[in-house]
Amino acid sequence: MREHRGVSREELKNSAIVTVTVLMVLGLVAAWSVLIPGVMVWDNVMVAVIGSLRLTGPVAAAFAAWVAVRKHRAIRGELTAWRALKAPLAILAVVTGSFGATVLLLTLRAVLSEQAGRLLPSGLAMGAAGLALYVVLGWMLGWGVPYAITPLLAGTGTYALFTWIADGSGWADRLAPATPEPYDLFQGLSAGAFLNQTLWLLGISAALLLGWAAAVTRQRLALAAAMVAVLTAGTGVARLLAEPRPFATAQKVVYSCQEWPITVCVHPGMRGGLTELGSAFTGIAARLSGTPAAFQRVEQRSRLAAGDAPQGVIPIHVDDLDAGYADRAAAEFVERLSRPCADAVAGGYRAIVAAWLRGEPLPAGPLAAHQNASTWFSGLSEEQRREWLRMFYADFAGCRLSAGHFGGFTYAPRPSPTPLMPAGPSRWEPGGMPSPAM
Template structure:
């Protein structure tokens, strides 16, 4: 009878395992692939995609485990004939179902690793991130299976999926520490930040402790043995400890992570986060014309460096610090060049120049001998368009626009070197658009090619 029971149990489990492994693998691969940041191979974001996939994989795994438990309800009488503990069969089932879920999760992880390594990856993979996701998935399997063991009805599987899905959906990335409880909801990791290993460790401990609590509670309920109370209390205490640590993390799973930049040295030195090194050619091509036009002015720069968003965009001592989107969405190089151009303006001086005669009244501005703010803005937009290589905007002073547009590139650069202070302070006027030709430096008189004879001298005339 024991052998017959073993065969029947294996037959009952085989269908669940054959369905669970490919189904979880397929769902997980699609979810992870869609969660990856396009064009960026950052290991921290790969781990985030893997952890976030558990929010969808978990409810599916819990439903499959509950379905397997309900399906095996007809074999309970065979277990009752066995001299083993009544909890043994359930524990063996849990072991097999958890192994199937972990196998699917390992396959998803392998695909993710290969996909990341095929690109120019940056950072380092954190094994704790993989463990945090796997432990959360096992917790769902255990919770779904034991729920169906306690209430072995066909509707239990649907109820388990609904409850676990609601648990996973009630999270918003970065909203509160509650979102860090497995299955955690994490946001994309921005450059110059990384996942905090402490949070990943706490998530792993929390999931394993809650899993142990559920298993021990079920064993104690089935066997009626008081000895289970000691490890049960220990598991509960460990879960409470992990919860307190997650709560103290202020809901953030990322922290500052210093990294070495990836650079391109010619014709400008352009440096970005290593995960965004694919942007180097486009950024160099976009920033070089602006750097050329600003050469010889106080705003000239010879290198462009990406910095965290906590630092301001600025052009200081030949270095332009900029921000770059981690997604590298279309037009990112144009936005970076505009950041540099906008950083050239002096905010205080531009604010003061908006009211040269008292306020925004153009008549008051003219009475004070200044240029109306709207007209100064038009002149500034005319120069901005040239600096950015864009089409000149239509302005009310067409004569000045025609004059400026007729100058050569070198003449415009020479003009900007002379009028850069007024451009920076947003105080350009029509009178500033006069081309000043710098005379060539005086040359010393050449010596006579013929040697002078004795007693002869140069004519002083």
């Protein structure tokens, strides 16, 4: 078997095939875990592809370190710049090829369904540039520390380093090959920001690799090229730091809406959730009819957005279309209707009304007073409950409900269809319940 600088060609070929396969499988698994369930938008695919680098990058660094250890041990004679750069460039080609295959498979999946937005080539370039940095760091570590344990150190070290940088705060997190988390659908990805980060990542990768080549070959041309790469990296960093918010740019969203029985509007990438959201909020809208919280339109909004909605319009937050998304959005909205209760007793009464608004079974509660209130409230018809909420909505919103609001302490609920309120005039008593007029 022919040897290539101490490493057989067959060994290198087999190692490359194994690495490509591992990187493809790992990249698909990692990207799939990052994808927001049910969201059909190209930005979602882009974030998933870049997010897969957290796992594929360390594997690429470990592979580069393994090859560097073998090459360093087997090197003989004086190195030229081409001979020094040939192996790491070949590793870069292998790793980039596996990244391209992962992108292709995810893109084919996305093409089969109608995606909102557009694919950003600069984002793909940033992902490839990020992998290049992993490879260069792994190569340099393997060359500088040629021991059997070095590939493991390269993989774990790069994973810890970039995870720490990406999860940190301040300006440093902009330099990591990652996108901001959590990702917000209502803030589009910026092609310009991706381009700036590509300049930084390619520049620093080239500077490190050419600087290493200049050190091992003692050639001034490699050193000069490394200085040019440093300038490129500096340009990318300067442009990145000049942006107030990396990647995210405000964009006007053209909603996808369902008009009946109430209007429900969501991000076009989440239009698959319109039916379930409409069912969840139609019942809530009917129960809140006639109260200050009545609404006819539901709009999905960004969690980062500020500002009040117009009268009759309620903003909701839907992070994904995973199982139970409509119930979670409805529960979050109902929680906003009243302020939190500092008193556990008042909170128990509030929980009874909130459960009814969500369409859930009424909770009994740990206290006898709560159990009596739940029994009394369950004995009312749906129309009686709505009339009750119209009367006492202010007390519910202000968390001022008490036993007196639920028939008093001695009231025995009757499931008969008798009206909740007396037909004649009434006056209000301190307990909050109406009593016949004198």
